Amino acid sequence: MLLTGTNSVRCTPASTIIIQINTVINFLRSRYLHLSDKHCINIVPCFPCFKPFYPLNTYDSLLDNFAQYNALLFDLSIALNFTIVDFHVMDHHIGVDRMHLDFKYTSLVKNSIIHYFEYLSSTLAPSLIKLPGRSKEAEARHNKRRHIKLPLKQQQFYLTRSITSLWSFKSIKNYLHQQKLKLQKIPPIYRTTLRFQFNDHVDLQTAEGALPQDAFSQQSYS
Known part of the structure; x- marks a missing residue:
């Protein structure tokens, strides 16, 4: 979900901003194919503003630029197939600084976002677009790096038992096996000590709880 800030529309011609948005959307969709779906890109119209700023330093030119921006944004949403999400921010919601929401209405944004995503989750099916996977060569390089890093990673998560x-x-x-512990392998015994290595901190914590200090003592053997 994207929102062009008030300051941008105060200072920049609406047509220029629309060209920039067009460029950004096309770039994103060229990199992430699932964003071609209409509901994967959502843009919020700009909120009202009543505080002129150069070069739109008259009240009329400011209002005209905001109106033009929101109209062009709607046209662009049809051309590029994305969604306009209206937060229904009205003139009377703007605070005394004539730019930002009055503190009494700050929940408008949060509630609008929540309601919109609730709508999406209740009405739309998950995207069926399958993203392209790695090539065989890239997959081989990835696996090689992973296997090289794994022993180093396991050295960080270990415990010892007599x-x-x-x-x-x-x-x-x-x-x-009875304790259902996740081990890559059973380590050799070195000077009456077992040293267990794990892939992550979660597996280590599980093992610490399941293996008391005397787990491999003479009394525990059966």
């Missing part, structure tokens, strides 16, 4: 000689590789594996 273990007695009663525990075999098979018994360790069965115990971990």
